[in-house]
Amino acid sequence: MAFCCKHLKGLSYWFILLLCEFMPFTVRLSCFTSLYCMNLLCSCSLQVTYHFFHWKKGTPFADDQGIYNALTWWEQIDNGKQLTRNRKFLTVVPVVLYLIASHTTDYQHPMLFLNTLAAIVLVVAKFPNMHKVRIFGINADK
Numbered sequence: 001m002a003f004c005c006k007h008l009k010g011l012s013y014w015f016i017l018l019l020c021e022f023m024p025f026t027v028r029l030s031c032f033t034s035l036y037c038m039n040l041l042c043s044c045s046l047q048v049t050y051h052f053f054h055w056k057k058g059t060p061f062a063d064d065q066g067i068y069n070a071l072t073w074w075e076q077i078d079n080g081k082q083l084t085r086n087r088k089f090l091t092v093v094p095v096v097l098y099l100i101a102s103h104t105t106d107y108q109h110p111m112l113f114l115n116t117l118a119a120i121v122l123v124v125a126k127f128p129n130m131h132k133v134r135i136f137g138i139n140a141d142k
Contacts, residue, residue, distance in 0.1 A: 019045065019097070035104050039111040042101035046094055046118040053077075053090070054125045055139060070141055074125070075132060082128040091126045094119060 019041065032040070053074040058066075060073075068076055078084045098119040105112050124130065134140040 016093070019093075035109065036111075038101045038104040039109075039115060042097045042115050043111075043118060045097055046115075046122050049090075049094060050118075050122050050125065054122075057139070071132070072139075080131070082131065087126070091123065094122050 054072055057072050058064075058069045059076065071080075077090075078086055098115055101115050102112055105115075
């Protein structure tokens with residue numbers, strides 16, 4: 001069975017809650033301003049999301065006998081069906097984080113460029129046209 005997110009509706013609550021709790025936690029434990037904390041949250045979230053959904057292949061479960069070793073976790077969500085509620089939610093979260101981070105920088109800070117670049121790469125990787133596409137052979141099977 002593919003890495004299916006039938007239970008994502010319940011997990012989405014916890015995902016958003018953890019993201020909302022991460023920023024005040026970093027503000028309290030660091031000497032950074034809220035501007036840097038929001039950029040840190042956005043960039044860390046985008047990097048972690050890209051790594052786990054678009055770079056890692058196979059499944060986190062051992063009982064699939066290697067059937068899905070050639071697919072990324074994103075390609076396995078909802079058995080490869082495109083434009084499902086789960087995929088839309090996982091696409092909207094990075095966009096909202098990017099918009100919040102952009103607003104906190106007043107659209108002038110150098111971090112805006114890095115956040116924009118990271119958000120574009122992440123959102124383009126989620127397009128239905130990019131399903132099973134490996135650009136320049138990066139992360140392709142040998």
